[in-house]
Amino acid sequence: MTTVETRPTDTSIGVAPPLAVRLANVVRLHLANPWTPIIIPTLILAVIFLANLAIWNLIAYNTGNEDLSNVNNGGIAFVAIYMLVVATQTMNSTFPFALGYGVTRRDFYLGSSALFLMLSAGYAAGITVFALIERATSGWGLNASFFAPIYLGDLNAAEFFWVYFTLLVFFFFLGAATAAVYVRWRTTGMLVFFGGLLAIIIASIWLLSITDSFGAVGQFFVSAGLLGSHSWSLAVSALMAIAGYALLRRATPRN
């Protein structure tokens, strides 16, 4: 009964757990409800794949054609777009919540980035496994392609992984950076951002055409090759990641 009288001084203020623990907690926060980042996309991907498999078999059975190498529906692109949405939601609704939990913007951004890299690696690894199976089974016995589109050519496991990893990282940070613009400047920010983006694209096209350098750009991608281009995308992803942090660092949660 004397607790009020003694009024102990709380000396723990000023002391935080180590950075690694704080970042791990942010990652756990994102995974507290695993449905959104893991279970739902995996289920949807599985359903799309199984539906495709059924359709391929149906076509093959009805047409007697066992070579579906021309059929490629790009179902795998779904994962990339889905991750862009996950990143957007993370910035928009988990960010203000984390701040209420006493997380700093820096810890939140670093932790979220770590999660994005982990998810990219996880999904890339999973897709790679299926891509290898797909190639090994000659496109599920039908020359079909789902996990390993023909245009990727002949890749080994590490190369498959790298292509998907860089693709997902790109979409995660594209989502994060775009959402950070919204979190920082709301609707006005979005309008200015997309207006600016449009202006930059038009200006680039104009610049490329007056300097007659379309060929050079094409040449760049050709000479970089598929893997090289994907590696270069990491630089763009890194720039977007830095831009996202620069924006979020001074952002305030609003309603």
Next chain:
Amino acid sequence: MTAIVEVTNVTKRYGSLKAVNDASFTLQENAIHGLLGRNGAGKTTLMQLITGQEFATSGQITVMGHSPVENAGVLHHTCFIKESQKYPEDFRIKHVLKSAPWFFPNWNSDLGASLVEDFRLPVNRKIKKLSRGQLSAVGVIVGLASRAPLTFFDEPYLGLDAVARHTFYDRLLADYAVHPRTVVLSTHLIDEVANLLERVIVIDEGAIIINADADSLRASATTVAGKREDVEAFVTGREVLGRESIGGLVSATVADLSANDRSVAVKAGLDLSPVSLQQLIVRRTGGLDVEQENAA
């Protein structure tokens, strides 16, 4: 008492609007503070500034000597669930309860579980599907069970019925008694929480107009009623916070009467009556003088 938070000449501008205007005050360690003021007075902005969620335009804020802005050492011991708090997409109540202990070192799961029962919350329901009252209850539970050394409650009663509000007040008092901590309760329902408070901070149009001990504040104003000339004679030269009149009778609220003043008033045939915290604050935050000159 020691100050845990020191706010010095803090101003927050949004364009031409000064949401917080040159505010200076301290929060006392392990005391329950009422942050009172009308809607839009700047209560939420002030709490966002102290918790580093908002950036001050000028001035200084320290928590135990450290700036709270982007300071994990401070924020790790701080809990601020806003009235309009956003939750992660697709979160259910159970996810809030599951994740809270990772961020609050003093989190008490038993307390959290018993509060969920007190407020009869459906833990498997999505946050988005909750009623206003249930949403408030989630915020209250996080605030209480976190046992954070610096806890903010932002209008925590919205949508809660009288029973649930009293549950909150009772549980706050009971847990605070055993685990004292610095609490800031922002509200405009002053009468309901008046007795829970040890310190009172009143903000009006961004400016701190009262920052006082609740008990001394309660004794700081008195209503003096009587015949117009008697009242006017008595209040001349005193700070009059409000005045009402009906016919020839006037009732005036005056600040800081000494025992001597009181006996003078009584001898002059005036009636003295105490002023509640709510009345006092209404008077100080722009409650209009009511002049009802009823023609006889």
Next chain:
Amino acid sequence: MDDGRPIFVQIAEHLSNEIINGTMPEESRVPSINELAAFHRINPATALKGINLLVDAGVLYKQRGIGMFVATGARAELLAQRRDEFREQFIKPLLAEATKLGINPVQLSDLIGKELES
């Protein structure tokens, strides 16, 4: 619990009343600060102030680690104090009002006698 006076004064008064009417006999344990705070829905610091008012007046005494107790002789002291206050709070205004209405002390005494009989 709110007639406008400081709450800690009301708490002290409430406890004094319980001592005077025998609800809390001398040498009995007084409710703890947290119990008082919870019961009256007030801040524990306020309850502490109320208790301290009585401790300073010698009505209550602390026993470290055990709690707060009613002092021996507290009731008699409180009664004496209340009797003094009775004079100030009731007799003086009564006489003032009686004078205003033209009731002299003898008539007043008669009125009291009649009131007691009825």
